[in-house]
Amino acid sequence: MTERVAATPGLYPLPDRAKETLSDLKGHQKGDLLSGDESEAIVAEYDEVRAEYVDHQLDAGLDLISEGQGRWDDMIAHPLTVSDAVETGGIVRYYDNNNFYRDPRVADDLGFSGDVAGELSDAADLLADADGAADASLAATLPGPYSLADLATDEHYGDEAEFQAAIAEFLAGEVAAFPAHETLFLLEPSLVTNPPAEGDESSATDAIATVADATDADVVVQTFYGALGEKLYAHLVDEAGADALGLDLVAGDRDDTVYNVQEFGSTDSLSLGLVDGQNTLVEDAETVAERVEWFEEQIPLEGFDRTYLTPNTELFYLPTNKYREKLNALAAAAEVLD
Amino acid sequence: MVRNPEANRDQFRPHDHPNDAFLLTTVVGSYPKPKWLNRADELVDDPDSKFDASDLEEAHDDACRLITHEHERAGLDTVVDGEMRRNEMVEFFADRIDGYEFNGPVKVWGHNYFDKPSVVEEVAYDEPWLVDEFEFTSNVAERPVKVPVTGPYTLGFWAFNEAYPSTEELVYDLADLVNEEVEKLVEAGARYIQIDEPALATTPEDHAIVGEALERIAAGIPEEVRIGLHVCYGDYSRIYPEINDYPIDEFDVELCNGDFEQIPTFTDPEFEPDLALGVVDAHTAEVESVAEIKENIRQGLRVVPPEKLTISPDCGLKLLPRDVAYGKTENMVTAVREVEAEIDSGEIDLDNPLADD
Numbered sequence: 305m306t307e308r309v310a311a312t313p314g315l316y317p318l319p320d321r322a323k324e325t326l327s328d329l330k331g332h333q334k335g336d337l338l339s340g341d342e343s344e345a346i347v348a349e350y351d352e353v354r355a356e357y358v359d360h361q362l363d364a365g366l367d368l369i370s371e372g373q374g375r376w377d378d379m380i381a382h383p384l385t386v387s388d389a390v391e392t393g394g395i396v397r398y399y400d401n402n403n404f405y406r407d408p409r410v411a412d413d414l415g416f417s418g419d420v421a422g423e424l425s426d427a428a429d430l431l432a433d434a435d436g437a438a439d440a441s442l443a444a445t446l447p448g449p450y451s452l453a454d455l456a457t458d459e460h461y462g463d464e465a466e467f468q469a470a471i472a473e474f475l476a477g478e479v480a481a482f483p484a485h486e487t488l489f490l491l492e493p494s495l496v497t498n499p500p501a502e503g504d505e506s507s508a509t510d511a512i513a514t515v516a517d518a519t520d521a522d523v524v525v526q527t528f529y530g531a532l533g534e535k536l537y538a539h540l541v542d543e544a545g546a547d548a549l550g551l552d553l554v555a556g557d558r559d560d561t562v563y564n565v566q567e568f569g570s571t572d573s574l575s576l577g578l579v580d581g582q583n584t585l586v587e588d589a590e591t592v593a594e595r596v597e598w599f600e601e602q603i604p605l606e607g608f609d610r611t612y613l614t615p616n617t618e619l620f621y622l623p624t625n626k627y628r629e630k631l632n633a634l635a636a637a638a639e640v641l642d
Numbered sequence: 643m644v645r646n647p648e649a650n651r652d653q654f655r656p657h658d659h660p661n662d663a664f665l666l667t668t669v670v671g672s673y674p675k676p677k678w679l680n681r682a683d684e685l686v687d688d689p690d691s692k693f694d695a696s697d698l699e700e701a702h703d704d705a706c707r708l709i710t711h712e713h714e715r716a717g718l719d720t721v722v723d724g725e726m727r728r729n730e731m732v733e734f735f736a737d738r739i740d741g742y743e744f745n746g747p748v749k750v751w752g753h754n755y756f757d758k759p760s761v762v763e764e765v766a767y768d769e770p771w772l773v774d775e776f777e778f779t780s781n782v783a784e785r786p787v788k789v790p791v792t793g794p795y796t797l798g799f800w801a802f803n804e805a806y807p808s809t810e811e812l813v814y815d816l817a818d819l820v821n822e823e824v825e826k827l828v829e830a831g832a833r834y835i836q837i838d839e840p841a842l843a844t845t846p847e848d849h850a851i852v853g854e855a856l857e858r859i860a861a862g863i864p865e866e867v868r869i870g871l872h873v874c875y876g877d878y879s880r881i882y883p884e885i886n887d888y889p890i891d892e893f894d895v896e897l898c899n900g901d902f903e904q905i906p907t908f909t910d911p912e913f914e915p916d917l918a919l920g921v922v923d924a925h926t927a928e929v930e931s932v933a934e935i936k937e938n939i940r941q942g943l944r945v946v947p948p949e950k951l952t953i954s955p956d957c958g959l960k961l962l963p964r965d966v967a968y969g970k971t972e973n974m975v976t977a978v979r980e981v982e983a984e985i986d987s988g989e990i991d992l993d994n995p996l997a998d999d
Contacts (some may be wrong), residue, residue, distance in 0.1 A: 320746055327753035337752045377752055395751060402800065402844065405750035457698035584745055584760040585804035623758075 306598070307610045310638040311575075312361075313489040313526050314370035314445045315379060315618030317627050322374070329631050334395055337377040337406060340386030340419050347420075351374050351426065358430045360628055361440070365635035368443035368487055371427035374468070377405075379618065380447035380491050383478060384408035384471075386419045393457065399497055399529060401582075401621070408456040410467070412580045414474040420446065421481035428483040428607045429601025432502075436517045441486035446614035448492035448525060449475055449511040450500070465507040476518035487522045490515060491618070495540070496530045496552070505536055509543035522610075524548040524575045531564070538568040547609075551574035553595060554616040555582075565603045573609045574584035577616025584622060586629040587634035596641060613638050625637070644914040645860065647891035647950065650868040651916070652919075653833060654719050654786050661982035662947045665939070666719055667975050668918065670872055670894065671702035671836065672731075672788035672958030673712075673724030674967050679705045693702055700877040702727045706775070707782045712968060717975035720788045723779040725958070731792045731838060732800045733757050739819060741765035741803065761812055767819045773830050780831060789832050790872070793839035794820050794855045795848065800841055804837050809955055810851050817855035824859060835863075836870040836894065843876025849884045860889040870894050870918060874957045879907050886914040894918035896956030899925065902941040909945055917946045920956030921977070922970040927962060929969035943995035953978050 329346050330336045342350075357372030376382035379398055385408050386391045395409035424444055431437050447455070449472035453464075461467040479488065490512060500508045516523040524547040532540070532551070540549055549571050551561045565574075578595050579587045591629065595609060613634050619627045655664050682701040685693040701797055708742060709724030728734040736742035736759035743762050747755035772789055780787045794816035798809050806812040837859060842852050860869055871885075878895065885893055895916045897904055908917070919954035921938035922930050930938075942951045959967040984990045991997050 317749065323747060323753065323755060330753060332753055334752070349921055382997055397844075398751075400845075402750060582802075583804065584802040587867075625745055 305602070306608050306640045307609055308613060308641045310613045310634040311366060311368035311443055311487065312615055312619060312631065312634070313491055313621045314373045314443075315376060316357055316370075316372040316374065317620045317622055317624050318353060318374055319624055322349060325349050327626060334392070334406060337384065337392075337408055338382075340417070354423065354427055355430055356524070358427060358434060360631060362434055362437055364628070364631035365632060365638055365639070366634075367440060367638065369427070369431055369437070369440045370443050370532055371423050371447060373445060375380075375423060378408070379403070379405050379620070381405050381408050383417070383420055383446060384410065384452060384456055384477065387396060387414060387417050387474075388412075389414045389460070392457075397492060405455070408459070409459050410456055410457045413460070416477045416481070418478070418481050420444075421479055421483070423484045423486065428485075442484070443487040443489060444479070444482050444485040444487045444521070445491065446475055446478065448490035448495075448514070450508040451492045451494035451514055453511075454494035454498055462511045465504070468507055468511040468558060469514070470505055472514035475515045479518040482519065485519070485521050487524060488516075488519050489524045489526050490546075491526050491528075493528045493617075495527050496532055496556075499533055499536050502535070505539040506543065506618075509539050513543065513545035522573070524550050524573075524612060526550030526575055526577075526614070528552040528555065528577055531558070531560035533569065534564050537564040541568055541571055546571050547610060548573035548575045550577060550612070550614065552577040552616040553599060554578070554580045562599065562602050562613040570603070570608075573612065575612035575614050577614055579615045579633055581615040581617035581619050582621045583629070584626045587628060587633050589633055589640050592633055592637035593640040596637070643887060643889060645869060645889055645891045646865045647868065647916040649865040650833065651949070652893060653866070653931040653981045654868075656719060656785070658665075660979065661874060661986050663808055663982040663985040665948055665978050665982055666952040667952045667978050668718060668720045668788055669713065669722055669970060669971065670839070670920075670924075670954055670956075670958045671722050671725050671788075672728070672960035673709050673722070673726075674960055674962055674964040675724075675726060676705055676708065676964065679726060703778060710779055710783050710787075713971065714783065714785055716968060720786045720886050720970065721779075721783050722788050722790065723958070724772065727775055727789065730756065731840075732797060733759065733769060735797055736801065737794050738769065738771045739765050739816075740768050741805065748752065760804050761798075761806065761914050762804050764805060765812070765815050765819060765982075767822050770826050776827055776832050777830055778992055786834060787832070788836055789827055789945065790836045790838055791820060791823065791996070793871075794836040794859070795839050795852045796841040812856060813851055813855050817858035821861055821863075823858045824863055828863060833838070833866060833979075834868045834870070836872050837890075838872045842873050842876050846876060846880035849881045851912075853884065853888050856888050856890060875899070878904050878974040882907050883911050886911070888915070889916050892916040892918050892952055894920070894952070894954060896920040896924070897941070898938055898956045902938065905941050905944055913945050916950045916952055917942055918952035918954050919945075921953055922955045922974055924955055924957040924959055925961065925968050927998060929966055929973060932973050932977045932980065936981050937980045939977060940990065940995045943990070943992060947992060948982070
């Protein structure tokens with residue numbers, strides 16, 4: 305029987321109190337954003353935020369617990385914007401959103417940073433000490449190499465495929481330092497919004513496989529902002545080294561996604577983006593469960609391991625009350641299905 | 643189809659205007675708030691303070707009077723109260739329209755947040771949004787008052803849509819409400835309305851939705867009322883020449899920020915509404931010299947003749963230090979009056995406006 309797992313890829317909104325405290329501690333300008341060497345007061349504030357995120361997820365009853373990525377000022381570009389080899393440029397639009405991040409300009413060989421491993425270790429400690437966390441395990445999150453390369457500016461490597469490969473090696477090095485984790489989410493929205501040119505799919509999937517190979521955990525390659533193109537989908541199933549592809553069932557045409565799975569098969573597990581990470585309307589658990597059933601009815605399920613129940617995007621777009629309700633909806637939907 | 647700007651422009655020409663040529667001077671709307679007003683806005687939320695809502699209203703009145711007169715002192719032909727009563731361009735209206743609710747701030751970038759509202763049921767008109775504000779300002783102003791209104795496309799797309807099957811349908815309902823508000827403003831005597839649609843710049847492929855919304859806004863509004871549309875920070879090749887079909891009198895655009903590189907976009911085919919051209923940058927803290935602004939004004943003459951040219955800053959000036967905002971406005975008006983005199987004397991060749999005489 306297919307196992308249903310309620311999880312999120314993280315990137316939660318900061319609690320409102322922390323929004324204020326951190327703006328006071330850090331400031332509002334470009335130069336005030338996180339660089340990885342923050343002061344003790346800022347570290348302490350983020351420690352509190354992380355603990356709150358873990359509590360929120362345990363309260364909701366999620367099966368996988370994310371660190372929440374409260375520190376990621378630049379959203380999924382974060383692992384680069386705190387790297388020594390990167391200079392941050394101007395503020396640029398984050399996909400098709402009214403959100404902006406600092407353009408990471410890669411100016412040197414990307415070396416190991418350990419920034420994400422550090423915050424994950426703190427989350428692992430919180431989880432180990434938490435009451436009622438016996439059934440929950442840690443989920444790590446990183447940008448996928450294709451999207452991270454897409455969001456960055458290369459001023460050093462000079463060749464697109466080489467740049468993707470270098471970013472993949474960099475991310476693999478970060479993963480190698482992670483504490484034990486059950487799942488690794490690699491966020492790859494650019495595969496939908498700015499897919500590789502025909503013929504270049506393999507350099508993208510090779511890059512993803514490089515990162516996936518760096519962990520023994522289950523790897524979910526989470527795509528969003530709509531459906532994948534069919535050819536790219538087929539490449540991803542076969543070549544990306546993913547245990548699960550993540551598919552957006554909220555934005556764009558979900559029938560295209562169903563068609564892809566029917567036509568080209570799927571990874572052994574699938575992650576479904578079921579609740580809208582960009583709308584305050586909270587789906588009730590039954591609606592989410594129906595979406596899972598609607599999807600599963602249309603695809604051959606033999607040998608299918610797991611369905612991850614997730615939001616379709618990160619959750620930082622939402623006000624904090626609604627983000628928490630979305631967590632609750634996902635966990636409750638997994639219960640309904642069991 | 644473009645409205646008839648010729649039918650309403652002359653009412654803004656001051657009786658003592660010094661030149662034959664008349665380039666209408668105006669502002670986009672927002673202006674730096676005096677520090678004390680920001681303090682007052684905070685004080686009213688402080689439970690330990692005796693400062694209450696009626697004190698805040700008095701402070702808002704004082705600030706509106708002050709900024710309206712500051713605009714007049716700078717020599718503007720049409721003035722705004724600097725939007726002293728407004729907190730944010732979507733929040734202010736969402737607070738007044740039935741159907742919106744607020745859940746808390748969301749991130750824009752870094753530690754900059756916006757209280758993005760949610761539309762939770764069909765939007766409806768309750769009390770007038772801006773009529774009191776307009777009546778107050780027009781009573782203290784000696785010059786005609788322009789009223790900026792956030793447009794329905796921006797009010798729809800910069801909110802969470804929980805209630806409508808598509809945000810496009812929400813936008814059309816909002817457009818009907820804006821039309822109702824504009825009618826009330828016109829009844830109260832307003833003759834210059836500006837619809838602000840910054841969201842269009844981020845999704846130019848939706849220009850037809852904005853066009854349909856403008857049709858609804860302009861329906862039944864008499865031609866002596868001037869309706870402008872303000873858009874900023876976009877790639878205008880993606881909405882031009884479509885804006886020639888919009889039912890507006892004037893298109894107000896920020897081009898100083900991009901060093902007027904997009905001017906040629908508007909020259910072919912012929913530009914139909916009046917052009918309101920931004921000639922000072924709203925995001926640099928240096929006051930441009932009169933000479934530099936005069937060069938910028940000439941860029942507008944490449945697109946339209948003087949009788950169709952309005953001059954304004956690129957965008958609202960609220961993020962600048964107040965003395966810089968004033969300096970830019972004052973220099974802008976001085977530059978306009980000098981350019982008008984040079985047009986009168988033939989020093990500026992209207993067929994080749996960038997050429998030195």
